[in-house]
Amino acid sequence: MGWTREQMAERAARELSDGDYVNLGIGVPTLVPNFIDPAIEVTFQSENGMLGVGPYPTEEEVDADLINAGKQTVTALPGASFMNSAESFALIRGGHVDLSILGALEVAENGDLANWSIPGKMVKGMGGAMDLVAGVDRIIVLMDHLAKDGTAKFRKTCELPLTGADVVDMLITDLAVFERKGRGSEMFHLLELAPGVDLEALRSKTEASFIA
Amino acid sequence: MPHILTNSADALDGLLFDGMTIVAGGFGLCGIPENLIEALRHSNVRDLTVISNNAGVDEFGLGLLLQTRQIRKMISSYVGENKEFARQYLAGELELEFNPQGTLAERIRAGGAGIPAFYTKTGVGTSVADGKEERVFNGERYLMETGLFADLALVKAWKADRKGNLLFRKTARNFNPIAATAAKITVVEVEELVEVGTIDPDQVHTPGIYVDRILTGQSFEKPIEQRTVRAGV
Numbered sequence: 001m002g003w004t005r006e007q008m009a010e011r012a013a014r015e016l017s018d019g020d021y022v023n024l025g026i027g028v029p030t031l032v033p034n035f036i037d038p039a040i041e042v043t044f045q046s047e048n049g050m051l052g053v054g055p056y057p058t059e060e061e062v063d064a065d066l067i068n069a070g071k072q073t074v075t076a077l078p079g080a081s082f083m084n085s086a087e088s089f090a091l092i093r094g095g096h097v098d099l100s101i102l103g104a105l106e107v108a109e110n111g112d113l114a115n116w117s118i119p120g121k122m123v124k125g126m127g128g129a130m131d132l133v134a135g136v137d138r139i140i141v142l143m144d145h146l147a148k149d150g151t152a153k154f155r156k157t158c159e160l161p162l163t164g165a166d167v168v169d170m171l172i173t174d175l176a177v178f179e180r181k182g183r184g185s186e187m188f189h190l191l192e193l194a195p196g197v198d199l200e201a202l203r204s205k206t207e208a209s210f211i212a
Numbered sequence: 213m214p215h216i217l218t219n220s221a222d223a224l225d226g227l228l229f230d231g232m233t234i235v236a237g238g239f240g241l242c243g244i245p246e247n248l249i250e251a252l253r254h255s256n257v258r259d260l261t262v263i264s265n266n267a268g269v270d271e272f273g274l275g276l277l278l279q280t281r282q283i284r285k286m287i288s289s290y291v292g293e294n295k296e297f298a299r300q301y302l303a304g305e306l307e308l309e310f311n312p313q314g315t316l317a318e319r320i321r322a323g324g325a326g327i328p329a330f331y332t333k334t335g336v337g338t339s340v341a342d343g344k345e346e347r348v349f350n351g352e353r354y355l356m357e358t359g360l361f362a363d364l365a366l367v368k369a370w371k372a373d374r375k376g377n378l379l380f381r382k383t384a385r386n387f388n389p390i391a392a393t394a395a396k397i398t399v400v401e402v403e404e405l406v407e408v409g410t411i412d413p414d415q416v417h418t419p420g421i422y423v424d425r426i427l428t429g430q431s432f433e434k435p436i437e438q439r440t441v442r443a444g445v
Binding site for chain 2: 084086088092
């Protein structure tokens with residue numbers, strides 16, 4: 001029942017349009033490039049200072065000076081460019097990046113996102129996530145519908161510290177796809193159910209209100 | 213003209229004092245001033261405030277200075293790769309100021325450009341906004357963030373000429389060009405020192421005016437944190 005991680009990434013890839021500049025978070029979002037329609041051209045940005053991120057290198061191509069924001073070795077496609085960190089975030093904060101696809105710990109029904117901190121437990125930092133959600137035109141979240149302990153991650157309000165308030169435009173989980181048409185008071189609409197998932201089952205696993 | 217030095221201890225000689233603030237370039241272990249960090253460790257300077265996007269890993273980069281308890285406070289955006297960091301922070305032994313990465317980069321850029329503060333949307337409605345002035349421009353909420361300026365900048369560049377003009381390589385550029393602008397004294401370690409005139413002025417990433425000392429003739433370990441590869445063709 002439900003979608004696999006690959007199917008979630010494939011669903012997110014369908015949201016990309018020709019000419020888009022896209023930033024991908026770590027985790028499931030890194031699978032998205034595997035599913036892009038070959039007929040469209042999308043440019044990936046990595047916030048450590050690169051536009052035009054290519055696939056992982058071969059052993060021979062590995063270069064310690066060429067990594068993505070997840071610190072993974074990558075390659076640069078023809079037409080790529082490098083920039084310093086201030087300029088890289090000027091792209092993000094200035095609204096020049098079209099789309100960001102991120103993971104999450106919690107999403108609230110009003111579009112709030114929590115994905116960076118578990119107080120007293122996880123001391124990692126927000127990295128570029130707060131800048132991305134504040135500056136990028138459209139934010140898509142990919143996450144499991146339930147936490148490992150079975151609690152709902154799509155909630156009335158986020159309990160964990162926020163990454164951004166009123167920032168999520170689309171939510172893709174292993175059970176369903178939700179979207180809202182704008183920010184502010186807009187609610188999420190249910191767009192699709194994963195195979196084998198009915199509305200009643202979805203509601204029982206969702207704390208947030210949404211329009212079905 | 214910057215001083216050219218070939219020994220990492222000499223490159224920092226006379227610049228260090230307990231309680232000082234240091235801004236360092238690098239993202240993860242990519243483009244970090246690894247030889248200058250090693251020299252800091254051997255100097256035994258203490259109570260440092262370090263402005264750096266990351267804190268290295270346990271066994272390399274700024275992680276080495278955490279082992280020796282030389283760092284009192286970090287201003288960073290992400291330290292998830294460093295277990296010792298988490299341990300010291302949760303035990304209350306280390307101060308930590310998390311900044312969103314773009315805010316951190318812009319604070320360094322602003323500090324180096326003589327801009328004391330600026331407004332950004334990043335962090336509005338989150339704990340990052342606590343205690344900060346908020347203003348509305350064109351109907352949107354913004355936070356005031358302040359510029360950062362350090363006593364000393366430690367930078368890693370690919371090439372320098374003898375006038376201090378710098379070239380960086382690929383994503384090893386990251387925070388290095390802005391760090392170079394945001395301190396009273398800037399020391400740069402380079403893989404290659406070239407003669408004046410060999411770097412095309414149109415290609416210079418950082419003009420030599422920011423650079424006080426150049427460390428050359430060092431070896432670079434350049435560890436890779438996540439070695440991800442695809443099958444060869």
